[in-house]
Amino acid sequence: MRTIDVNDAIDNHGFGRFQWMVVALCALLLIVDGYDVFVAGAVLPTLIAEWGLSKPQAGALQAWALFGMMFGALSLGQLADKIGRKKGIIISFAIFTSATLLTGFASTPDQFKVFRFLAGLGCGGLMPNAVALMNEYAPKRLRGTMVALMFSGYSVGGMVAAGLGIAIIPQFGWQPMFFVAAIPLILLPVMIWRLPESLGFLIRQGEQAKAKRIFAELATSSGLREEDKLVFSETKGASASVLELFRHDRTLRTLMLWVSFFCCLLLVYLLSSWLPKVLQEAGYAEKASLLSLFSLNFGGMAGAIAGGRLGDRFGLPKVVVFFFAGASISIALIGYNPPSLILFGLVFVAGATTIGTQILLYASVAQLYNLSTRSTGLGWASGVGRIGAIVGPTLGGVLLAQQLPLQQNFLIFAVPAVISTLAMLVFAVSNARRANTGQLAAA
DSSP states (O other), rough: OEEEHHHHHHTSOOOOOOHHHHHHHHHHHHHHHHHHHHHHHHHHHHHHHTTTTHHHHHHHHHHHHHHHHHHHHHHHHHHHHHOOHHHHHHHHHHHHHHHHHTTTTTHHHHHHHHHHHHHHHHHHHHHHHHHHHHHHHHGGGGGGHEEEEEEHHHHHHHHHHHHHHHHHHHHHHHHHHGGGGGGGGGGGHHHHHHOOOHHHHHHHHTOOHHHHHHTSSSSTTTTOOOEEEEEEOOOOOOOGGGGGTTTTHHHHHHHHHHHHHHHHHHHHHHHHHHHHHHHTTTOOOOEEEEEEEEHHHOOOOOOOOHHHHHHHHHHHHHHHHHHHHHHHHHHHHHHHHOHHHHHHHHHHHHHHHTTEEEEEEEHHHHHSSSSHHHHHHHHHHHHHHHHHHHHHHHHHHHHHHOOOOOOOOOHHTTHHHHHHHHHHHHHHHHHHHHHHHHHHHHO
């Protein structure tokens, strides 16, 4: 009888058809997830006109889904640890697609809030479980690339929301934008049938037969015999306290990452919620304002993929500083009311350097902390970012209610990007000094 460590087997062999299927299914889930998040920004101008909402009220309306995402990430993530990643993903998927469909039947802002909170609850549970499942089936050397490819599905969902908004809202109103969520429900039987369960979960539950059936589909499993035993080596260390994040000269760098996470997520949800409405008020046609949402997400997809490649070549801190500087400039220039073609180019850059930068920040956290503190570091940084995500739409509504000129609005919108640029510059300098000190000590 042989003992086979599935982690080692996956890390030391090729990336086969089965693993590509896992990536494709997870990316498909995130396309639907991204659609659900960005559809609210596409319909916001219509909701304001139909329900007579003030801008602060509209901003608060948007924030309910983000509250749901925060609670979903906490509750459904823990639930999946007990019942399995696959079940956690399917439950999350069913919740947010059903809630999104029901949002189309909302007749009052209060009903809209409830359904958006439930949709956010499902979205918040889906992403971490999908990322965890995909990471398990990807060799270590390809995990960064696979995460970038999967994360690009989120931006594709935003582009679909913008494209459908252009075709549907002017003729049929905002409700059909949510009825479209009935279509992804067709995917539910496919996910139940083809999405694999976590091998680590099955092995820990003593389900050797089920684990072997899945493992047999991998390109790593040649020669698997019935008497062989599968094991799953734990790759994460014991959980660490938050105080550990501030030890070993990491205090400044930890704080700078938290500032960057807060500002980055604030920008992502501020722009996705308010960009179409602001541009309509600035005189752009409804079609042009919704195309800006498409450009924002197309930029996000390009930025996530290109940023990962550039980070491998030049170092993540330098690339993140460059991206945030680009966000500062592009967001500020949008307020000068440029021609449509230049506008779409600036919005593309803004999407690449805000939506696309999220994944670079997560990678920066993973590189800063050692194995035993990495999960804690990621959890706290993500939690701080979630607060920024909630603040973004609400703050946007309050600012826009002041009826400032367009140029001033976007100069204010650019402030979080400037803060992030400075924070990551401090992080990069501190990181370089720490690396140089380590090299001198080693010499």
